[in-house]
Amino acid sequence: MKEEVFFGEGMVNVKKDYPELYKAIVGLNEAAYTGKIVDYRTQKLIALGINAAASDERATKKQMISAMKEFNIAKDEIVDVLRVVLLTSGMPPFIKAMKILNELIG
Amino acid sequence: MKEEVFFGEGMVNVKKDYPELYKAIVGLNEAAYTGKIVDYRTQKLIALGINAAASDERATKKQMISAMKEFNIAKDEIVDVLRVVLLTSGMPPFIKAMKILNELIG
Amino acid sequence: MKEEVFFGEGMVNVKKDYPELYKAIVGLNEAAYTGKIVDYRTQKLIALGINAAASDERATKKQMISAMKEFNIAKDEIVDVLRVVLLTSGMPPFIKAMKILNELIG
Amino acid sequence: MKEEVFFGEGMVNVKKDYPELYKAIVGLNEAAYTGKIVDYRTQKLIALGINAAASDERATKKQMISAMKEFNIAKDEIVDVLRVVLLTSGMPPFIKAMKILNELIG
Amino acid sequence: MKEEVFFGEGMVNVKKDYPELYKAIVGLNEAAYTGKIVDYRTQKLIALGINAAASDERATKKQMISAMKEFNIAKDEIVDVLRVVLLTSGMPPFIKAMKILNELIG
Amino acid sequence: MKEEVFFGEGMVNVKKDYPELYKAIVGLNEAAYTGKIVDYRTQKLIALGINAAASDERATKKQMISAMKEFNIAKDEIVDVLRVVLLTSGMPPFIKAMKILNELIG
Numbered sequence: 001m002k003e004e005v006f007f008g009e010g011m012v013n014v015k016k017d018y019p020e021l022y023k024a025i026v027g028l029n030e031a032a033y034t035g036k037i038v039d040y041r042t043q044k045l046i047a048l049g050i051n052a053a054a055s056d057e058r059a060t061k062k063q064m065i066s067a068m069k070e071f072n073i074a075k076d077e078i079v080d081v082l083r084v085v086l087l088t089s090g091m092p093p094f095i096k097a098m099k100i101l102n103e104l105i106g
Numbered sequence: 107m108k109e110e111v112f113f114g115e116g117m118v119n120v121k122k123d124y125p126e127l128y129k130a131i132v133g134l135n136e137a138a139y140t141g142k143i144v145d146y147r148t149q150k151l152i153a154l155g156i157n158a159a160a161s162d163e164r165a166t167k168k169q170m171i172s173a174m175k176e177f178n179i180a181k182d183e184i185v186d187v188l189r190v191v192l193l194t195s196g197m198p199p200f201i202k203a204m205k206i207l208n209e210l211i212g
Numbered sequence: 213m214k215e216e217v218f219f220g221e222g223m224v225n226v227k228k229d230y231p232e233l234y235k236a237i238v239g240l241n242e243a244a245y246t247g248k249i250v251d252y253r254t255q256k257l258i259a260l261g262i263n264a265a266a267s268d269e270r271a272t273k274k275q276m277i278s279a280m281k282e283f284n285i286a287k288d289e290i291v292d293v294l295r296v297v298l299l300t301s302g303m304p305p306f307i308k309a310m311k312i313l314n315e316l317i318g
Numbered sequence: 319m320k321e322e323v324f325f326g327e328g329m330v331n332v333k334k335d336y337p338e339l340y341k342a343i344v345g346l347n348e349a350a351y352t353g354k355i356v357d358y359r360t361q362k363l364i365a366l367g368i369n370a371a372a373s374d375e376r377a378t379k380k381q382m383i384s385a386m387k388e389f390n391i392a393k394d395e396i397v398d399v400l401r402v403v404l405l406t407s408g409m410p411p412f413i414k415a416m417k418i419l420n421e422l423i424g
Numbered sequence: 425m426k427e428e429v430f431f432g433e434g435m436v437n438v439k440k441d442y443p444e445l446y447k448a449i450v451g452l453n454e455a456a457y458t459g460k461i462v463d464y465r466t467q468k469l470i471a472l473g474i475n476a477a478a479s480d481e482r483a484t485k486k487q488m489i490s491a492m493k494e495f496n497i498a499k500d501e502i503v504d505v506l507r508v509v510l511l512t513s514g515m516p517p518f519i520k521a522m523k524i525l526n527e528l529i530g
Numbered sequence: 531m532k533e534e535v536f537f538g539e540g541m542v543n544v545k546k547d548y549p550e551l552y553k554a555i556v557g558l559n560e561a562a563y564t565g566k567i568v569d570y571r572t573q574k575l576i577a578l579g580i581n582a583a584a585s586d587e588r589a590t591k592k593q594m595i596s597a598m599k600e601f602n603i604a605k606d607e608i609v610d611v612l613r614v615v616l617l618t619s620g621m622p623p624f625i626k627a628m629k630i631l632n633e634l635i636g
Contacts (some may be wrong), residue, residue, distance in 0.1 A: 018397060091512060091559075345447070462611065501568055
């Protein structure tokens with residue numbers, strides 16, 4: 001279930017305290033991850049690429065875990081995404097993401 | 107040919123004036139776009155997502171043109187990428203990319 | 213009407229071609245700009261600050277126009293926002309935003 | 319006192335070792351937070367929005383603490399700022415800021 | 425004179441309308457560009473690198489013009505800065521800066 | 531040896547598992563840090579400025595350590611770089627980098 005991806009610590013509180021905001025986020029999430037052609041799995045790889053390119057450690061890690069759990073996405077597949085991060089965004093975000101990946105997989 | 111993607115105005119001069127730098131860029135480009143599992147077409151969608159998320163008008167436009175020319179990637183498919191941009195990076199980069207897309211396709 | 217702010221070129225096409233995505237965006241917009249304590253006017257100043265800090269010329273200009281049209285926000289008030297941009301984000305985004313402001317007001 | 323906001327670990331050393339740089343920073347801070355129309359409290363909310371939109375964990379946390387301490391700014395008021403962050407900058411910076419807020423307030 | 429670098433369109437208005445803010449900016453500029461060891465010329469190269477890495481077209485162009493005018497900095501020297509931009513920040517900001525440089529020098 | 535700079539945790543794995551990607555990165559690194567006019571030492575200061583301006587804690591720390599180890603770059607010299615970061619990128623990245631510097635040097 002796509003919605004579950006959001007259920008981190010922060011979002012649980014949003015659901016409880018700001019239900020109308022939570023509902024809008026669920027609606028956005030649903031519309032974003034319901035592509036006409038590109039499947040959800042590929043969209044998740046794109047999200048991983050964007051988060052890693054933005055050097056966002058927390059979001060990158062979460063996307064990697066979700067990618068491996070939800071879709072059995074392999075290490076090589078994630079590295080293929082990070083290759084694009086290296087080309088478009090340079091060494092620091094690439095190295096940071098590789099380090100996160102190594103810590104997750106070993 | 108993947109290499110051709112780089113042949114914009116700027117890169118022509120790099121090739122002529124800084125051949126060793128050009129060679130390194132071609133090597134990087136080749137390694138980046140030669141994934142083990144993710145195909146080149148999907149990697150280009152990821153690059154488009156990263157460029158659009160970074161609000162880079164020039165790179166986004168170039169990626170869209172390349173996506174449509176090299177791979178016959180349809181408008182709906184690009185919008186599927188931009189859905190992820192909206193979710194991960196907010197309205198301004200999404201609107202900017204939609205505007206570029208509309209100008210390219212009409 | 214808050215929704216109207218979105219009715220730029222790009223969004224008109226989203227409404228026509230991707231109604232479910234459009235609906236999600238309107239929902240997000242509504243939830244975002246319906247604060248419990250901070251009023252819409254102040255939230256718009258915050259959005260202007262964020263867009264200017266991100267050096268997003270297009271979004272900054274649009275927010276300034278909307279601020280002056282919707283709320284009669286004065287030049288001095290916008291500059292007060294840009295003072296924070298200068299402190300938090302440095303000279304280049306500050307100068308860029310001041311230039312946009314000068315072109316709008318003269 | 320506005321100046322006090324800066325007195326973190328780093329700035330103490332700047333004051334001691336680079337007094338002329340410190341003086342310039344105090345001058346900038348004073349000029350930035352002395353708006354003609356927008357009051358200091360609102361300017362701090364704008365700064366919080368900009369820091370959170372930039373996914374800057376450290377600065378976001380510091381602004382939240384300062385907002386609650388200096389102005390008794392309530393949780394709902396901070397969330398109103400983060401609503402704008404969500405709209406303009408996407409889910410990852412919003413979730414990150416919500417998590418910081420939850421850790422601060424519980 | 426270091427101060428002159430700021431005298432773009434935007435800053436002229438700041439000087440006239442917000443003299444206290446202008447004074448703070450001049451003070452910051454003076455303190456920033458008065459290093460203890462690194463000379464002003466090298467600091468300008470660093471500023472160019474930062475602006476180009478941030479994909480800021482306007483600031484990059486202005487820094488290049490200032491670098492060539494104030495210090496007779498040659499094309500090869502600017503390219504040496506952009507090499508670092510390529511490594512740290514990826515292809516899009518590098519290509520954008522190379523294009524600006526080519527337009528300035530031909 | 532310039533190449534050594536990359537030998538962090540992440541890169542060791544890249545070398546072992548993705549030798550062709552590693553080779554491309556080494557080639558890029560070599561080309562980037564072999565300027566025609568600007569020496570390697572100055573290029574490293576530029577890289578430090580770019581990493582600090584991007585608020586990248588990990589890369590900033592690594593660049594500072596490398597700067598002090600490889601070139602005996604003094605604290606005052608690093609602060610001269612951070613002065614430019616303050617001017618171009620605002621207080622949060624400046625304070626963050628000063629804090630890292632203080633923790634490294636004390």
